[in-house]
Amino acid sequence: MNGVDGSHIGGVDGVDGVGDAQRALGGFLRARRGRVAPEQVGLAGGRRRRVRGLRREELAQLAGISVDYYVRLEQGRATQPSAEVLDALAGALGLDAAERKHLDTLACAKRDPVPRAEVSPLLQRMLDSLDHFPVFVTDHRMDVVAWNALGAELIGGEPGLPGSRDQNNARYLFLDPASRAVHPDWEARAAEAVGQLRVAAGRYPDDAELSALINELSAHSADFRRIWATGEVVMCAAGRKRLRHPEAGLLTLDFETLHVPAAPGETGLVVHVFSAEEGSEEASALARLASLASSAGPATAVRDVPIPV
Structure with a gap:
């Protein structure tokens, strides 16, 4: 194309x-x-x-x-x-x-080293303590690498387990048709994903895994190719997103992104924190989801993340 x-x-x-x-x-x-x-x-x-x-x-x-x-x-x-x-x-x-x-x-044309991002016990403890907020963590490739129980409930189950969606947010958006029902504003979410991958590819041109992901998405998704061709650039920030959950229905949630550097000057991990205004229908829905998450037992919160050498 x-x-x-x-x-x-x-x-x-x-x-x-x-x-x-x-x-x-x-x-x-x-x-x-x-x-x-x-x-x-x-x-x-x-x-x-x-x-x-x-x-x-x-x-x-x-x-x-x-x-x-x-x-x-x-x-x-x-x-x-x-x-x-x-x-x-x-x-x-x-x-x-x-x-x-x-x-x-x-x-x-500076070739930054690929981040050696690890989920520390301290970071995981922080995620687990935010039990009233859905939280998950992504790396620069948009892989979900950590989460709390409510975060897993919001994104469709613990990543990596049978029945859960793809662990990579970009691959999920572009290659899983179910993502369009989950995200009513799919076009905006897709543009964000492409923009974030473009930023990462510019910073880490030597990341073979990232290049392979981008080429995979380009090979299999006309929408990815279309959006990439616009030169979309997005930095993770804050705002509001709509998601459709099978139990809670359509949710409009506020979100904030927190950056955890892998090393000084490096973009390492991004912590995505969702919340709802107190007293709102969304806040009640999150409380119900928190109850569901806690009744399902403790989540296995961190996957085995390969560390580049």
């Missing part, structure tokens, strides 16, 4: 620069200029345009750089662009803070 401007998405050659920082930078720039309508920046549009979004020369002009240099950036032939060039490109493309940071990551 071809993405914006003919960039290759999926297939045996891999997904648009995953594992190759220079190709990833070019792919990201192509995707993002494909999202900018000419009319947004005062240029003439019209049906005769053969390129979706901005042309290369138009973006170069808006950013105040030469067309030749911009073309070399997209083709991976120009390395380490200056902060001034990146600022100009970010401004022309209308990048937000998360997208700008991702652009910096790709441009510096």
Whole structure:
């Protein structure tokens, strides 16, 4: 399948620069200029345009750089662009803070070591103490690596046990049809997953497991390929999500994400904490789910996480 401007998405050659920082930078720039309508920046549009979004020369002009240099950036032939060039490109493309940071990551071509994320006994004790809140923990590949009893109940059972959903959140969203019933706002959740994987792939281009996951999703999901081609970038934050539970029905829950570094300066684990406003129907539903979770017995809270060497 071809993405914006003919960039290759999926297939045996891999997904648009995953594992190759220079190709990833070019792919990201192509995707993002494909999202900018000419009319947004005062240029003439019209049906005769053969390129979706901005042309290369138009973006170069808006950013105040030469067309030749911009073309070399997209083709991976120009390395380490200056902060001034990146600022100009970010401004022309209308990048937000998360997208700008991702652009910096790709441009510096720094190969961060794959995080050696472990679930410590202290972290697990904290999860278990939050027995009134559904909590689960993911790594940078979006694998669920730890949870408390209520968290397991919310996400469909203890990961890894018979009958539970796939342990990887992205694989579950894109390859399990049941995810669309669980997530009424599936498109938004899918975009978040793609955006988070893109950030991780930019930071850890040497992570073979992550690259294999992204290529697997690209090979088997047209929706993944479609969203990846937009250049979506998402950093875990806070907000509100809707989930449909077989016992509790449709729940609208607040969530917060807490980051546990694997080492100083590294993104290690992400703790996802869900809650409901006191006195709300959702709070009552969570209380019922907590009762169900406790009656089911203690959860095996941590899977055996292989540590990269």
